Amino acid sequence: MVCGGFTCSKNALCSLNVVYMLVGLLLIGVAAWEKGYGIVSSIHIIGGVIAVGVFLLLIAIVGLIGALNHHQVMLFFYMVILFLVFLFQFGVSCSCLAMNxxxxxxxxxxxxxIMSNETKVSLERQLNCCGLLNTNLTQLQFANDVLQCDAPCKVKGVKGExxxxxxxxxxxKSSEALKILGGVGLFFSFTEILGVWLAVRYRNQKDPRANPSAFL
Structure with a gap:
C-alpha cells in the first residue's frame, strides 16, 4: 500500500520523528553509560555520538512541529539538517565499528x-583496578601507577597483584559500547534518508483543509 495522501504522509513523518527522538535518547544514554563506567571521557568518538544524539533529538522536535503544522520553512530546514546529520552519523557509526x-x-x-595523578587514582578506585596496560613499553609507567593506586582490590595484596x-x-566495556553505538547508529542513519524523502514529499503536498487558491 502506497502512502500518497496528505494525511498519510503527515502521520508517517510524525511517527518517524518520534522514532528519531527515541533513537537520539538511546544514543545519548548509551554514550553516557560508556562515560559512567570511566571509559576515558575525552575519547572524541564518544563525544561525537553524544553530539549526534542531541542534534537528532532537536531536529526530530523541529520536524515533528513542522509536520503537525505543515510549516514550509521548518520542513525545509528539517530536510537540510537531517541530511547533514545522516552524513555525520554514518561516519561516526562506521568509525565505531571499524575501531579495533x-x-x-x-x-x-x-x-x-595526559591525565593527572588525582584523576588516575579516582578512576582506579571507581573501576577497582590498577594501572593501564602492562606492556613492554609501559612497564615503568605501569609500576608507578600501581604504587600510587588506591583501589579497594589493592588491600588484598601488598603490591596490588x-x-x-x-x-x-x-x-x-569500550568494545561493547562501540558495537552498540555503531550498530544502532548505522541502522538508523539510513532511516534518515527516508525522513528526508518523506519531508520533501509532504512539503510539496497541498493541505486539503487550506484555502485552495493559496500557494504551497
Whole structure:
C-alpha cells in the first residue's frame, strides 16, 4: 500500500520523528553509560555520538512541529539538517565499528598519559583496578601507577597483584559500547534518508483543509 495522501504522509513523518527522538535518547544514554563506567571521557568518538544524539533529538522536535503544522520553512530546514546529520552519523557509526583493539589501546594510552595523578587514582578506585596496560613499553609507567593506586582490590595484596588491569576493564566495556553505538547508529542513519524523502514529499503536498487558491 502506497502512502500518497496528505494525511498519510503527515502521520508517517510524525511517527518517524518520534522514532528519531527515541533513537537520539538511546544514543545519548548509551554514550553516557560508556562515560559512567570511566571509559576515558575525552575519547572524541564518544563525544561525537553524544553530539549526534542531541542534534537528532532537536531536529526530530523541529520536524515533528513542522509536520503537525505543515510549516514550509521548518520542513525545509528539517530536510537540510537531517541530511547533514545522516552524513555525520554514518561516519561516526562506521568509525565505531571499524575501531579495533589496537586503536582503542592507542587512544587509551594517549589519554591516560595526559591525565593527572588525582584523576588516575579516582578512576582506579571507581573501576577497582590498577594501572593501564602492562606492556613492554609501559612497564615503568605501569609500576608507578600501581604504587600510587588506591583501589579497594589493592588491600588484598601488598603490591596490588590481585588487582585487574584498568586497560583490560576499559577495553571490555569500550568494545561493547562501540558495537552498540555503531550498530544502532548505522541502522538508523539510513532511516534518515527516508525522513528526508518523506519531508520533501509532504512539503510539496497541498493541505486539503487550506484555502485552495493559496500557494504551497
Amino acid at each position: 583493539r589496537g586503536q582503542q589501546e592507542k587512544l587509551l594510552s594517549a589519554t591516560w598519559g 590481585e588487582c585487574p588491569v584498568c586497560g583490560d576493564v576499559m577495553l571490555l
